Amino acid sequence: MLRRALVTALLVLSVVAAGGVAPATARVADPAAGVDYVALGDSYSAGPLIPTARRDPDGCLRSTNNYPAYLAGYLDVATYRDVTCSGARSSDFEQRQSLVVGTPAPPQLDALSAETDLVTVGIGGNDFGLFGSMIDTCQRVREQDPEGRPCRAAFTARVHGHRVDTKLRDARRVQHTVGHALALVHRHAPNARVVVLGYPRLLPVTGTCAAVPFATGDYGWARHVERRLNRSIRNAAAGHHATYVDLYPAFLRHDACAGDQAWINGSQVKIGLALNFHPFQAGEREMARATYQQLTGSVAPTDGDAAPPPGSIVTNPGGGGAAVSPSARR
8 A cells, every 4th residue: 555655646746846845944042062963764754755856866755854863953963964755664774775766875874874873764664565565454454343443453364373463463573573674774874872752643532533434343453553663662672772663642532533733644645735634744753752852851942934045955975864063953
């Protein structure tokens, strides 16, 4: 489902890139002078369809208003490189990532070095096809049993004579894949502080909504799978000397069913706002604010209004993201 959504998004990428709001900036209250920052991750980090779209490369659907952009501004880092890419799995940290259009993206670890001071990581939801196949199937099978749990049934298999919930199984397995990725991050950036973000809350504590067309019984099951995924990511961070940022509480009453208060999109692709089941710009901003608070113990400064000065954001050779000068996010 994610791949089909990315194809749809790429068909209108030029429209999004041509208009929309200015890149995210922030007025800095607690500068991290001299910090070299690199952002790694998947579409929840890249911010697909949030204006303005970057073209380095097109296939990553990386926004100038994603959470790494906001965080770079809040921290007033010296340099900032964003190699997040929609569709990324943990394995794409060390191998080239095939994209739905254009040449493959370089391994994300290529952006790291001994000079890197801060690394943020948002990965794991695409491992084993965990997130995309679940939301695709839950929508497709809803009419089979609108009040039941047809999606959970679809992902229950008999393995060695036992019934196994394959989504919960794979959510547990993510601990190993993310842990391996973090070990590689430390190897490539031995002097960096590594921060790992969990995934924001997708569904409300109770109730259902039209924006998320799942069967009633599958809501509770899907929440359980997401919490298990986040627990695996938290455990991986704890086991590999990384700081974990819990985004789940921050999105309480701002989930995909929250209407005008939603920080995360529902089932409809919204050009210029967000890919389906992905954060809006407001959600990306809150992800950055939560990360800033985890890092500094302080509330993030108020966002600025001005765009970065011309020429401050420069695409690096080889399509490996963008380097931002010290003045770019002030």
